[in-house]
Amino acid sequence: MLEAIGLDERQESAYRALVALGAAEVSDLAHRLALPRTDTERTLRHLERQGLAAQSTARLGRWVAAPPAVALGALLTRQREELEQAERAAAHLAEAYRAEAAEPAVHDLVEIVTGVGAVAQRFRQLGLGAVAEVCVLATGDPVGYGADGGAGAPAVAHRVVVARERLSAPGGVHGVTAALGRADQVRVADRVPTRLVIADRALAMVPLRELGEPSALVVHGSGLLESLLGLFEAVWRDAVPLRLGGAHGTGAGSAGAGGAVVEEAPVRPDATDLEILSLLLAGMTDARVAKHLDLGLRTVQRRVKGLMELSGVSTRLQLGWHAHANGWLTRSPG
Structure with a gap:
């Protein structure tokens, strides 16, 4: 001590x-x-x-x-x-x-960081030094971002795009939830072209695969940084919002005889409805959504049907468009 x-x-x-x-x-x-x-x-x-x-x-x-x-x-x-x-x-x-x-001189606009320890340390510096926003493209397992990765101060905004394949892996949603629990906004994309971290739109870090040992390129303010920002925004724009966490045991149901929960059509989506919808739009099946949220398969299907009735649509594709148009997955239910 x-x-x-x-x-x-x-x-x-x-x-x-x-x-x-x-x-x-x-x-x-x-x-x-x-x-x-x-x-x-x-x-x-x-x-x-x-x-x-x-x-x-x-x-x-x-x-x-x-x-x-x-x-x-x-x-x-x-x-x-x-x-x-x-x-x-x-x-x-x-x-x-x-x-x-x-x-800055041209040769000062980029740094090459080599070695596992050096790359990890530079990554932590990038996150901890951010004061406004951290943007992340996460391919595969997003380990290193979040609690152990230097995700910045609590006031820093976070935008993270995760590859859909990560959710499809065993325990994928739980792993993403643990790694990205602090992120303000998380989206899922069919394809994430590279791992990328951008801090305050002033510094970026991308991996280098050409070298023999783990290495990364740190990019300072330049045309290259603007290109990386454009890449992130393009992937972000086409990705699907993902709601992490949520109240799994709460909803619009009410207690019936014998303490059983009787599902009722909600007046508007609650947190569990939106998390179900988010995971479905991220590519998960009804059965996997039910398992992840510890709900019955019929409960998930009944809630989706209720959302479709609430939206006045007849297909899940239409439900996805309705959710996007009404901003259901970009704000908390009120």
Whole structure:
């Protein structure tokens, strides 16, 4: 817990033991910490340099702990000052970078990042540095985006397009839900041409398949970036909205005799209706939708029929057009 102020696990244990005892002989402390005497003395010398311990003036070989409120408070103050200095240095560097980037050289418009660790780190930087919007094209499994991928601050908007084949794989919808749970808007496309991440319309990242090891291209503001933005918008425009999550156990039903739920035609779609419709438009069968939402197959079919009656249409294709025209899948039911 005290790593932030420069103590390793052994030093923290020694200081905690001294605080608990008030004072201790080196041999007693070594026994308590299960350390050789030389290692214990070395640890105590480090605590002494940090102002956390001191040798007793009354008894040779005895060490006493400095009061935590005073000693740790001083270390925390020093850490805050160093952090503030680092923040000021970062601000100066950012300003210098902006000034240099005002007229970037051609070779500075792209970066090649090589290696699994480097690619993952750059991806996290891209997401965490976003302040307005993150746009993602996800081919296959969208692992790396979301909770563990650096999806930006909560205020950042997210638009994600997932390949339809990902939903068709076993556990596909659950995997997408877990990976993209924070995304504001998710759509499904028959084909996603490449993996792509764009942060604030200013930086983009795409994989490079030509190199022997995992690599990616980071693109700065340029005509190439504009082309990648155009690619994302084209795929986004043709994709089908997908509703992730939702209240699976709630709807327009009411309790009947014996506690059974009697389905009634809803006045307007509820969250479960819209999630059923979204998954169907994404290419899933009635049976797979029912399994994913933990509903009965006949319940799914009955709800779809209710949506068709509500829309005044006779086919599911017409229902899809009606849902799109009325914005059912782009806003929460009210």
